[in-house]
C-alpha cells in the first residue's frame with residue numbers, strides 16, 4: 001500500500017534555496033518512491049494509500065553521513081591528540097579487534113542502529129582492513145535496512161602488519177566484496193577505500209583508482225587534514241607539487257572522489273578538485289577535536305567546490321548528523337572571527353538551511369545519487385526523518401512565537417535533547433520509531 005504523509009516539510013533544493021511546506025503532503029508509492037510533494041492533498045494515482053498525519057512535526061530528508069569510521073566508534077569521546085599520534089595510539093589497536101568477525105558483526109549492527117536512531121538514513125563508512133569484518137558489516141547493514149556505502153580499508157605501509165594488505169592480495173578480496181554486496185539491492189554499495197597516501201604505496205593507490213573506474217564505485221580517502229600529514233605525504237611522494245597531485249597521479253581523483261577534511265588545501269588544489277567534479281567532505285567536530293583546523297567553507301563554496309558533511313567518528317565523537325550540522329555552522333562562525341581578527345573580509349557564516357543542505361542533498365550529490373536521494377522530489381526514494389521539536393522547546397508548556405520552520409529546525413539543532421528524532425524512514429518504511437512501533 002502507498003502512503004500519504006502530512007507534516008511541515010523542509011526540502012533543500014540547493015545551497016541557498018529551501019522549499020518549505022507548512023502543512024504539506026507527500027505521496028509515496030508501493031515501492032517506497034515519492035509520487036508527489038505538494039502543499040495540497042492531491043488524489044493518489046489509484047490504489048490504496050494509508051494516511052499518516054505528522055501535522056505538528058517537522059519532516060526533513062534522510063540525513064546522509066558522508067564520512068565516518070564504523071571501526072572507531074568503540075573509542076569515541078577520548079584521545080584528543082594530533083592526527084598521526086592519534087592513529088597509532090588509538091585507531092590501529094582498535095581496528096585490530098575487528099579480526100574477530102563476530103565482534104565486527106555485533107558492533108556493526110549496533111552502529112547502524114544508532115545511526116538510524118539519530119536520523120541517518122545513508123551512511124558512508126570505512127570498516128577495517130579485514131575482509132571478513134567488511135562482509136560482516138554489509139550483512140549488518142542489510143539487516144537494519146539502512147543505506148550503506150562501505151569500504152574495506154586499503155593500507156600497505158605505515159600501519160601494523162596485520163592491517164596491511166598488498167595490492168595483489170587486496171584485489172581478489174575486494175572483488176569478492178563487490179560481487180557479493182555492491183548493489184545487491186538499492187541500499188548497499190561498495191566504496192573503494194584507500195585510507196590516505198601515507199598508508200598506501202603508489203601501487204595500492206593505482207588499484208583503488210582502477211576499482212572506482214572499472215566498477216563505477218565511489219572512492220573515499222583523506223586529504224590535507226593536518227599539516228604534519230601533508231609534509232609526511234610529500235616526503236613519501238617526492239616530486240609532487242602538492243598533496244592532491246599524489247592522488248591525481250595515481251588515478252584517485254574524479255567525480256567519484258569523496259575527500260575527507262581538505263582543511264588546508266591550497267587555492268590551486270581547490271580549483272583542481274572543482275574541475276574534476278570531486279567532493280570535499282567537511283568534518284567540523286573531528287577537525288576541532290584533533291586540533292586540525294577549520295575548513296574555509298564559504299571560500300570553497302564560492303569557488304564552486306562540492307561539499308558534503310560527515311561525522312568522522314571517532315575523531316568526531318558522535319554519530320548525530322544534527323549535531324554535525326550545528327558544528328558546521330559554529331565552525332563557520334569561528335572561521336569568520338579569525339578572518340575578522342586578521343583584518344580580512346568576511347562573508348556570511350553558514351546558515352541553518354545550508355547546514356541542512358550539506359547533511360542531505362550535498363551528500364547525495366557527492367555520492368552521485370542526487371537522482372534518487374537527498375531531498376523530496378518525484379521519483380526519489382522516500383527517505384526522511386520526522387522531528388518532534390516540542391522536545392527542544394525551553395518551556396514546553398508555552399507556545400513559542402518563534403515558530404517558522406527554520407526557527408523550529410534551529411532549536412532542534414541547538415537543543416538536541418532526547419526524543420527530537422521521532423522516526424526514521426527509508427524507502428517509505430519506518431525503520432526506527434522513538435515509541436518503538438514501526439509502520
Ligand SMILES: [Zn+2]
Nearest residue numbers: 069222260312
Ligand atoms: Zn576519517
